[in-house]
Structure formats: C-alpha cells, structure tokens
Amino acid sequence: QQLSTGFYSYSCPGVYGAVKSVVESAIAKEKRMGASIVRLFFHDCFVQGCDASLLLDDTSSFQGEKMATPNNGSVRGFEVIDAIKSAVEKLCPGVVSCADILAIAARDSVVTLGGPNWDVKVGRRDSTTASFSGANNNIPPPSSGLANLTSLFAAQGLSQKDMVALSGAHTIGQARCTNFRAHIYNDTDIDGGFASTRQSGCPSTSGQGDNNLAPLDLQTPTVFENNYYKNLLAKKGLLHSDQELFNGGATDAQVQSYVSSQSAFFADFVTGMVKMGDVTPLTGSAGQIRKNCRRIN
Ligand code: HEM
Numbered sequence: 001q002q003l004s005t006g007f008y009s010y011s012c013p014g015v016y017g018a019v020k021s022v023v024e025s026a027i028a029k030e031k032r033m034g035a036s037i038v039r040l041f042f043h044d045c046f047v048q049g050c051d052a053s054l055l056l057d058d059t060s061s062f063q064g065e066k067m068a069t070p071n072n073g074s075v076r077g078f079e080v081i082d083a084i085k086s087a088v089e090k091l092c093p094g095v096v097s098c099a100d101i102l103a104i105a106a107r108d109s110v111v112t113l114g115g116p117n118w119d120v121k122v123g124r125r126d127s128t129t130a131s132f133s134g135a136n137n138n139i140p141p142p143s144s145g146l147a148n149l150t151s152l153f154a155a156q157g158l159s160q161k162d163m164v165a166l167s168g169a170h171t172i173g174q175a176r177c178t179n180f181r182a183h184i185y186n187d188t189d190i191d192g193g194f195a196s197t198r199q200s201g202c203p204s205t206s207g208q209g210d211n212n213l214a215p216l217d218l219q220t221p222t223v224f225e226n227n228y229y230k231n232l233l234a235k236k237g238l239l240h241s242d243q244e245l246f247n248g249g250a251t252d253a254q255v256q257s258y259v260s261s262q263s264a265f266f267a268d269f270v271t272g273m274v275k276m277g278d279v280t281p282l283t284g285s286a287g288q289i290r291k292n293c294r295r296i297n
C-alpha cells in the first residue's frame, strides 16, 4: 500500500484545519517551536521510517528513542503534538495516526515560518516498537563529514542532493554549544569574526555552558528562506556538518545554486520532505492508530 494525499478525504477531512490551528498558536507563542516540530519529523523518519516511534515515552519495561544521544536534552515539541492529537481525536476518534500528524505539522510549521507549501501524503500507521540503537546510529551527528552525511542519507534512500536541500531546514531553530563547540574552536573553515562571536556564548571547556543556545541561521532563525546557504558561502555555518556542504567539495555547486535561487531551494526542499516522508511507512493493517502518541494502545 502507498501513501496518498487523499487518505483522510472521507474519514477525517477536518484534520488539516485542526493541525494547522494548533501549530499556528504554538508558533505564535514561541517561534522556535516551528523548528522543533520540523526536526521531530526528521528524527522520526530516520529510525524505522515515519512511524511515530520517536514519540513513545520510556517506561520501566520499554526503551524508546527519546534518551538516545541525538534526542536527549535536545528534541522538543512533544506537548504540541499531544495537543494536536487531542484536537484530532475529538474530531475523528481513532482515525488519524501520530505519524501522519507529525508529517502534517512539519509542513504547517514550514509554511507558517514563510517557507514553501506542499500536499502531504498520508496513510501512515503508528509503530508498536521503537529503536534506541537506530536513533543513535541512523541520525547524523554534527561532527559528520560530507561522506558520512551522504551515506547516512543514502541508507534512508535519500540522495546527496536531497541531503543538501533538507539541510536547509537549518535556516530555522537553535543549537546547543555542545554541538558546535569543536567547530568554533578547532576548525579552520570558519569566518574568524563569526567564530569569536559564537565563542563568547559557548565556553571552550566541555561541561561548561553545554546547553547555551545559538541560532543555526545567524540572521533570521525564525524565517524559512535560503539564508542558511548564504551563511555557508560566508563560512558562517554553525555546525561542522553544515559547513561541510560548502567546503570545496562536490556539493558546493548546489549550495551556490540555492543562494542564487530561493525557488530552486524551495522546490528541492519539498521534494526532499516528500521523499523523507515516504521512508518505510507502516500501512494497511500494519501497526496501529495510537490513542495517545506517547504509548502503544
Ligand atoms: C544533515 C545532517 C544533519 C545534522 C548533522 C543535524 C544536526 C543538528 C543538530 C546538532 C542540531 C542542534 C541540536 C541541539 O543542539 O540540541 C540540529 C537542529 C535542528 N535540525 Fe538538524 N541536522 C541535520 C539535518 C536536518 C534535517 C534533514 C532537518 C529537517 C528537515 C533538520 C532540522 C533541524 C531543525 C529545524 C533544528 C532546530 C531545532 C530547534 O530549534 O528545536 N536537521 N540539527
């Protein structure tokens, strides 16, 4: 079975309005929440596919994905997903999966922050399992080089081109000092002034100020546009992995093309999001429609 844009046309046509209204009010309260929701979709899809495995809470007898290194102390927005789920359950009980809610909410977040719009394919079902090791092994760390980034995306059926386009999501949101410390202190492919600005908010000693935040896009971290790539051209990528996309390698030309054309970036970003949303979904009678996104029924 395949995902389709019309899956809820008869069973829950109101789902789109319900998701959008909760997403919009969450972003009105805190702009960063849009970024956090987009990242939830990415971290879900890279582990067992887009099946809401990320949303499952740990219990004494169940190890989920939330405590894995890329997620622990970092992923956020679960209360917003809960609020969407309750709104949608009121409208159409037992019909819409948490996995589809993530996909729709990610799209609405991008749109609300000024990015491109697209039709979301739906019909995913929710997992009854999660993978702690998958979260640790499949999600690229910020220390990754270009070859590693490319191969971790290839493992999900995504091309290097998709990887560069999807990385443009770093035009919104924040990162913690612990994730960019090595880049701003040790790397040479970084603008000197930018490095010292970031050093002032991120002490060199590990363990100190680890959770201090800096914007992934230094100019407009709450607006979805192509500034991320402009920063890379100026050697102002915040993460080591960001700057790897423009560091004299095979992806330089693609970065340059997105600097010249925001519409080219938007088109490829949409293609990438749709492809990422197609990563091994549960469909048909596989999995379940969770009542509460945090636990299996
Ligand atoms: C290419 C490989 C990628 C790496 C190495 C990477 C790494 C990271 C890291 C380290 C952070 C900061 C986390 C923290 O400090 O707590 C982050 C934030 C973020 N990432 Fe990525 N990421 C990648 C790709 C993506 C993709 C494909 C998307 C979505 C399509 C995405 C969306 C985001 C967003 C929106 C944030 C900000 C979240 C917030 O402010 O809450 N990233 N990423």
Ligand SMILES: [Ca+2]
Pocket (backbone or CB within 6 Å): 043, 044, 045, 046, 047, 048, 049, 050, 051, 052, 053, 054
């Ligand atoms: Ca998953």
